[in-house]
Amino acid sequence: MKPHEPSLLYHLVRFNHVRNKEIAAILYEMGELLEIRGENRFKVIAYSRAARAIESLKEDIEDVWRRGELDRIPGVGKAIAEKISEYLTTGHIKAYDDLVSSTPKGMKELLQLQGVGPKTVALLHEKLGVSTVDELEAAARQHRIRRLPGMGPTKEANILKAIERHRRRSTRIPLSVAVRIVEHIMRHLEGIEGLSNITVAGSYRRGKETVGDIDILATSSRPSESIAAFVRMPMVDDILGQGPTKASIIIEGTVQVDLRIVEPRSYGTLLQYFTGSKEHNVKLRGIALQRGYSLSEYSLKRLDTGEELFFDREEDVYKALGMQYIPPELREDRGEIEAALANRLPELVDLSSIKGDLHVHSTWSDGVGSIEEMVSHARSLGYEYIAITDHSPSVGIAGGISEERLLEKVETIYRMNEGLEGFRILAGTEVDIRADGSLDYRDEILERCDVVVAAIHMAQSQKEREINSRLVAAMENEHVDIIAHPTGRIIGRREPYRVDMDLILETAARTGTIMEINAYPERLDLSDEWARRAKEMGVRMAISTDAHSPDQLGFMRYGVTVARRGWLEPSNVINTLSAKDLMRHLGI
DNA sequence: GCCGTTTTCGGCCCGACTGTTTTCAGTCG
Numbered sequence: 001m002k003p004h005e006p007s008l009l010y011h012l013v014r015f016n017h018v019r020n021k022e023i024a025a026i027l028y029e030m031g032e033l034l035e036i037r038g039e040n041r042f043k044v045i046a047y048s049r050a051a052r053a054i055e056s057l058k059e060d061i062e063d064v065w066r067r068g069e070l071d072r073i074p075g076v077g078k079a080i081a082e083k084i085s086e087y088l089t090t091g092h093i094k095a096y097d098d099l100v101s102s103t104p105k106g107m108k109e110l111l112q113l114q115g116v117g118p119k120t121v122a123l124l125h126e127k128l129g130v131s132t133v134d135e136l137e138a139a140a141r142q143h144r145i146r147r148l149p150g151m152g153p154t155k156e157a158n159i160l161k162a163i164e165r166h167r168r169r170s171t172r173i174p175l176s177v178a179v180r181i182v183e184h185i186m187r188h189l190e191g192i193e194g195l196s197n198i199t200v201a202g203s204y205r206r207g208k209e210t211v212g213d214i215d216i217l218a219t220s221s222r223p224s225e226s227i228a229a230f231v232r233m234p235m236v237d238d239i240l241g242q243g244p245t246k247a248s249i250i251i252e253g254t255v256q257v258d259l260r261i262v263e264p265r266s267y268g269t270l271l272q273y274f275t276g277s278k279e280h281n282v283k284l285r286g287i288a289l290q291r292g293y294s295l296s297e298y299s300l301k302r303l304d305t306g307e308e309l310f311f312d313r314e315e316d317v318y319k320a321l322g323m324q325y326i327p328p329e330l331r332e333d334r335g336e337i338e339a340a341l342a343n344r345l346p347e348l349v350d351l352s353s354i355k356g357d358l359h360v361h362s363t364w365s366d367g368v369g370s371i372e373e374m375v376s377h378a379r380s381l382g383y384e385y386i387a388i389t390d391h392s393p394s395v396g397i398a399g400g401i402s403e404e405r406l407l408e409k410v411e412t413i414y415r416m417n418e419g420l421e422g423f424r425i426l427a428g429t430e431v432d433i434r435a436d437g438s439l440d441y442r443d444e445i446l447e448r449c450d451v452v453v454a455a456i457h458m459a460q461s462q463k464e465r466e467i468n469s470r471l472v473a474a475m476e477n478e479h480v481d482i483i484a485h486p487t488g489r490i491i492g493r494r495e496p497y498r499v500d501m502d503l504i505l506e507t508a509a510r511t512g513t514i515m516e517i518n519a520y521p522e523r524l525d526l527s528d529e530w531a532r533r534a535k536e537m538g539v540r541m542a543i544s545t546d547a548h549s550p551d552q553l554g555f556m557r558y559g560v561t562v563a564r565r566g567w568l569e570p571s572n573v574i575n576t577l578s579a580k581d582l583m584r585h586l587g588i
Numbered sequence: 589g590c591c592g593t594t595t596t597c598g599g600c601c602c603g604a605c606t607g608t609t610t611t612c613a614g615t616c617g
Contacts, residue, residue: 034589042600046589077590115606117615150614154607202617215617241616243605248616258617260604273602278617285601290593296602 020054020061023084026096027051033099036107038122049075052279054084056334062088106132113162114240115155123148137163161238168254172210174491175558176521181255182214184235189259192229194221197267201274205328207561209491209524213256217274223261230259266298268311272318273297279333280326287321287337295321329564334532348564349543351557353576356385359430359453359484359516359544360553364409365390366398369550371416371425377550379423384579387426387451388413392440394432395457403445410448424579426450426588430484435459435466437473439480446479450588453516453544455484456497464498471504475513481586482542483508485518485525493522501530508539514574517566519545519559520552531566542574 031047053075054061064070065088070081083093110121110133124130127148128139136159139145145156173181182200189198195218199205202215220226227247231239240248246260262270273281274297288295292303299308300320311317315325323340327348330336339345360374361367367374371388378386390409391400401409406429413427428451432440435458439446446452454474456467474480486504487496508515515534518525523546526534534541543559545552563573570576577585 040589043589045600049590075590079589115615119614150608152608158607213617241605246604248605260617274617276617281617282601289601294602298603 019088020057023061023087024051024055026087026093027054027080027083030093030096030099032108032111033103035118036103036111036121037099038118041118044118046075046077047080050080052333104131109133110136113159113166115158115162123150133163133166165238165250165254172212173255174521175204175207175209175211175561178204178211178214181252185214185216185233185251185257188233188235189216189218189230192226195226195229195261196220197264199271201271202276205275206277206331207329207565209527209562213258215258215260215274217260217262217267217270219264219267220261226261227259262297265310265312268314268317269295269299270297271314275314275328275331277332280331280337283333283337284321287323287341291321293321327564329561330567332565346567346569349560349568349570349573349576350564351560353570354383354543354556354560354573355578356383356387356575356582357545357547357553357556358387358426358428358451358482358542358575359389359518360386360547361390361398361430362388364388364399364405365401367548369548371413373550374547374553375416375420375423375425377553381553381556384422385424385426385582387428387453389428389430389451389453391457392429392431394434394440398457400432400440403441406441406445407448424583428453430455431480432457433470433474435462435470437470439474439477443477443479446477449479450583451481451586452479453482453484454480456488460488460494460497462498464500467497467499468503471499472507475504475507475511480513482514482516482544484516484544484546485520485523486515487525487527487530489525489527490522491524496525501533505530505534505537505539508534509537512540514540514542517541517543517559517562519543519555519557519562521555521558524558524562526562526566528562528565531563531568535566535568535572540574541568541572544575 027047028051031044031051034047035044053073057073064073065085070076070084071078083095087093107121107125110116111118124136128144130136130139140156140160143156145151145159146153182204186198189195198216198218200214200216202213203211204214224244227242231242231247231249235251236249237253238250240250246258248256248258250256260274285295288300294301294303299310301308309320318325318340324343324345326336326340326345357378362369362371362374374388375386391398393400393402410427413425417425428449429441430453431446433454433456434440439454456470471483475483487499487501489496515526517531531541543556543563545555545559547553547555574582
């Protein structure tokens with residue numbers, strides 16, 4: 001059973017941002033192309049800044065254009081406004097077409113090589129006619145690079161190494177893998193004498209779903225010895241750089257790890273700087289300038305007197321700039337700085353506010369833990385409830401159970417609850433949404449469940465229209481409480497279904513259906529950005545682990561991270577409710 | 589290319605490290 005409380009916001013908010021995305025993509029690409037062409041770097045920055053502004057615009061850019069207010073978008077001036085206008089009128093931007101046709105394909109890839117930047121790419125292209133990685137490799141092997149101005153034998157050798165690494169390099173690593181690597185490194189770092197206050201910063205600290213590099217910072221009583229010990233760790237494959245205060249290494253073939261050592265009095269500014277994101281930092285330093293300060297990773301310096309202020313705590317950096325402390329997960333320049341200045345940051349949900357898990361499997365289907373084991377582990381986490389949601393028959397590969405078995409399970413759970421004090425097992429199911437949009441159990445069976453989680457498992461490659469109508473049909477079923485892993489993506493392996501998520505979220509708002517944030521590290525679905533959109537549309541969410549073993553209940557931390565990155569507060573998340581309130585909400 | 593509570597021109601975030609130089613440009617984060 002589900003409540004009916006369609007959100008007011010649903011009637012007010014409409015998302016139709018296709019044009020915004022198209023235009024942002026073109027401007028981003030123009031920025032990249034200009035960079036390769038060796039254009040003024042501030043011009044390059046201007047394009048990507050304008051692209052970002054349009055990407056995060058709250059309204060349709062065509063509306064802005066009709067009002068003649070394009071150049072009122074921050075970062076958009078006369079020239080870019082004209083190009084946008086040209087696109088909306090003719091469907092083309094001549095300057096863009098010219099750039100694309102006059103830039104050899106493959107040059108963008110050159111920029112991805114470590115140590116090769118726009119100036120080098122432009123030089124290589126001009127002097128040697130190099131426009132692909134293969135051509136660059138040939139030129140390096142023939143020692144043609146070292147004869148160029150500003151180049152030499154070392155540079156040439158480094159380029160060859162960078163090419164080799166580039167070819168081996170996989171994409172960014174999933175957060176869960178990064179966690180394993182970090183734990184491994186930390187065991188070594190903790191053994192290095194003199195090293196203390198070790199923190200992993202960067203995208204890892206921000207909780208991004210994939211992590212590029214691993215950035216570690218620390219203080220040390222003997223910095224250069226600590227750095228030397230760091231680059232000598234047994235798992236180091238390569239050393240990219242090593243100075244008195246920082247070093248970069250490669251481990252596991254392709255993963256870059258940076259260590260930076262700082263004096264304790266600058267720890268706060270360093271942690272702030274090293275956590276990023278780059279965009280967040282650029283904007284923050286801009287704010288500092290407006291207020292007459294220069295912010296670096298070492299201090300906040302008054303521009304007029306040159307006086308330096310030091311911060312050993314990160315919180316105090318934000319305070320000094322006149323804003324609220326911004327949690328790392330929000331630092332993506334998606335409006336968090338403006339919100340912090342206005343004292344309007346959300347009170348983010350955290351792990352301690354989670355009271356239960358609404359999507360887990362047991363040995364009744366493909367889980368490896370019995371209901372008792374799942375319950376026992378859930379209780380040890382301090383939860384008040386857990387929903388046992390095994391698969392339905394269509395998902396035969398995952399041991400989906402028949403209607404009879406499901407009813408048997410429901411009865412079993414009812415009986416188990418009688419012997420439980422201070423904890424509630426919810427009898428549930430993860431019912432499959434079949435290819436034709438019907439559900440895998442009859443309504444009278446679903447009615448017997450406390451919680452019905454519905455999800456697509458089969459026929460995932462249908463056309464968008466079909467996927468949409470399947471999900472909408474499921475949400476319109478009065479017994480369906482939650483849609484699990486709503487987009488179906490598996491990070492790095494499977495694209496999301498072809499689905500109109502704006503339509504799905506609108507339907508969720510209209511029908512009062514809860515959207516899941518699946519905490520399984522390979523899923524994280526909804527993603528942070530969709531979670532934020534869902535919140536804005538008044539959709540409630542459940543953070544669920546989809547655990548198939550007692551241990552996996554621990555995945556909750558990844559789901560909470562996604563929720564925090566999506567600006568969610570406890571009130572947006574259904575499983576922050578106490579058992580009593582949740583049951584009232586579900587009409588049990 | 590954008591922008592303005594010192595500015596419509598001259599800035600644009602800031603510092604470490606590298607490899608090339610012989611005082612610094614390029615790259616990176």
